[in-house]
Amino acid sequence: MPAPDSAGRTRRAASAGALRSKSPRLRDAKGRFQRCLVATAPCAPDAHRSLFVTSEMSDFIKAGGLGEVAAALPRALRDRHDVRVLIPGYQAVLERAIGAEVVGRIEAHADLPACEIALVHQPDGLPVYILLNAALFARPGSPYVTAEGVEWDDNALRFATLSYAAAQIAAGAAGLDWTPELLHLNDWPCALAAGYLRWSGTPVPSLLTIHNLAYQGLFPHAMAGALGVPDAARDALDFYGRLSFLQAGIVFADQVNTVSISYAQQITGPELGCGLDELLARRAAAGRLSGIVNGIDPSYDPRTDTHLQVPFSVNQWQGKNVNAQHVRRAFHLPQSRGPLFAVVSRLVHQKGLDLVVDVAPQIAAAGGQIVFVGQGERPIEQSVRALCARYPAHVAAMIGFEEATARRVYAGSDFLLMPSRFEPCGLSQMYAQRFGSLPIAHATGGLIDTVDDGVTGFLFAEPSADALRRCVGRAFRTWRQPTLLSAMRRAAMLTPSGWERAGARYAELYTRTTTTRANATRMRAVG
Ligand SMILES: Nc1ncnc2c1ncn2[C@@H]1O[C@H](COP(=O)(O)OP(=O)(O)O[C@H]2O[C@H](CO)[C@@H](O)[C@H](O)[C@H]2O)[C@@H](O)[C@H]1O
Incomplete structure (x- = not known):
């Protein structure tokens, strides 16, 4: 039996074998989920709590560049904001999340199943929440496709569940002792979270980063009910007769950004706009589309990289x-x-x-x-x-x-x-x-x-x-x-090309997105 933590709750290891166990929940005397706000990282005075939601992170699993950014950017932001990560519990994540403990739970919604949430601290202290649902996520291989390279046929359900979980965490409805003040969403797999926030009236702003507009998460319209998309919102998600997760993010996120300044401009035109250019142009005109060039990890250094045959430096x-x-x-x-x-x-x-x-x-x-x-x-x-x-x-x-x-x-x-x-x-x-x-x-x-x-x-x-x-x-x-x-x-x-510059820009964007929403809410209250 594991020892109770400092709050008197018992935490359990989030191994694959523990997936079916019931999680401890934080409830008040009336049985409602409690909302506790605890910022832990030592941050600047204007620090915000942000949940970085991603479908890959190279600490555990990656299919391309997003996985590398997801590992680096939250770390680059940690001295300015209290940033935590949310990732699905794929098999590769469960295998590597040594010491993870179940700390929360998301209830079922429409056809989205209930999930548990585990927390693991990476060796450098970065907190990572893992969304546990064995049937949806605990599979080997790529996050998106089978070994034959075909998309998993339940991807709509899998990534809507990730998106819904992010929004529930923001709403303080996951039983965690931490709630974010901002959701930072990355690409289509979690873009629907911006919609779930809006539909539940959760006053937490969201920032959507588009790493690649060509991948949009398109699914049959008939799935809307199963995914818990309200009737009134279905038009906003319609992309030539299909439901577009990415479009939901572009419509409902408070701020949209992409990973370079030139691409932010190019996607507002028909050539590279992938059919979303007019929508993106409207967001740009409203000052809500920006670009920040990615950085690269400092371990890419020919003077110190131990993978190389011999180290070298400029002029050597x-x-x-x-x-x-x-x-x-x-x-x-x-x-x-x-x-x-x-x-x-x-x-x-x-x-x-x-x-x-x-x-x-x-x-x-x-x-x-x-x-x-x-x-x-x-x-x-x-x-x-x-x-x-x-x-x-x-x-x-x-x-x-x-x-x-x-x-x-x-x-x-x-x-x-x-x-x-x-x-x-x-x-x-x-x-x-x-x-x-x-x-x-x-x-x-x-x-x-x-x-x-x-x-x-x-x-x-x-x-x-x-x-x-x-x-x-x-x-x-x-x-x-x-x-x-x-x-x-x-x-x-x-x-x-380190992350310092990009990190500073994202830190500003976090502050701007959170304060813009707070000011708008205040204005509405005064009005
Ligand atoms: N088969 C493979 N499996 C796993 N890793 C592999 C891989 N092939 C290459 N990689 C790794 O991923 C990196 C590629 O990243 P890129 O940013 O160049 O492209 P990607 O299109 O994946 O990312 C998208 O997101 C990133 C991040 O924002 C944007 O920079 C980019 O323009 C956008 O297309 C390589 O440097 C390599 O380390």
Whole structure:
């Protein structure tokens, strides 16, 4: 029997085996859930309690860039705000959440099942709430898709449950001894929380961060009742005859932001607005759409990264060369005096890798080599494999993802190919820059904001093979000018891209979103 905690309540381990047990609840004498406000982190005087809601976090599980941001941003904010994380209890989360204890419960709503909430403190003290429902979440593999790459057929229910739980926590209806003053929602899987807040009249503001507008969470309209969406709200969620979770967030969140300034502008136009551009343009006109460029984790540092063959620093190009030799050996490529190009990416249409496949023969003919690290859509994986078979001395790939390999490839490569059709922010180009590998990138979204053409990398205007080919030609010319190459590498490596700046901007946005809502509520009360 575990010892009672300081409040006299008994907490239990949130192992997979404990999922069916009843959770302790905080209720008052009349049996209602109590609402206790306890801020624990040492924060600034204008600190706010914020719940960062995410469907992935690299501490436990990640499918792409969101998982990395979800691990870094709450930590970057902790000295200014009391930030806690909410994530579903996937199998990978349960396996890694050592010492988690059940601390709360969410009641069923419409067809959304009841869940328990566990709390775990990460080694650095970051509190993470885990939403427990074995039937919905305790599955192996990706948060979103089966082993065959097909979306889980109950994703609407799974992520509506996550969204509803976030709103209930904000309403103080989860039996926790902590309630947030702000919900920070990330992408479609939790965007519906902004709606649940509004429909329940919970006066807690929400901020929605769009990491990728192309993923919207579209489901049949007939599911609205099952998800607890009120009749009056169904039009607001309608996206060409389907229910859009992301649209719910854009309509109902107090503030919307995205992960770069350029992408925030681009999504208000038809080309990259994914059908939501007019709505987003209205939010922008009302001053409620902003952009903040992501940061990268400080562990991406060639001086200290223990994954590398040898550490290196600005101007220590011999160290970088040793890493390049190691990458060639690891990928079974012959040693070469030509440049090494890298692709570290999810292999999906967005990333424009068909252009790399088109341009690869010229890179090989000019004496370059290409290394791919990534996985994703089967046809793209197959075309990369075919390229490797055709140019065994010039092209090699790891179809899969391993962070250690990715870091070595950033460190060993001379150029990173990133011809994304669109890119909300992009992290790979910033990792590459930190390791002295110059991005060759399509001038879109966050790539415009983070790559200074001819200074810290190369940009090309059109997402076409010809434009990429010309840009690769510039890279080869730079490669033949050691002084220029060194200067560009140095500039790229010294570009500030830590989380400090982004963290400070989010901290301001938290304060602005919370105080704007508080002022509006006060005005209504006075009026
Ligand atoms: N198969 C794989 N499995 C797991 N991890 C993999 C992976 N392939 C790559 N990664 C990792 O994820 C990173 C990619 O992040 P990006 O930001 O470049 O793209 P992503 O499209 O996933 O993220 C979206 O969200 C981020 C965060 O806001 C935005 O920067 C970006 O523009 C937007 O498309 C890589 O650097 C790598 O560490």
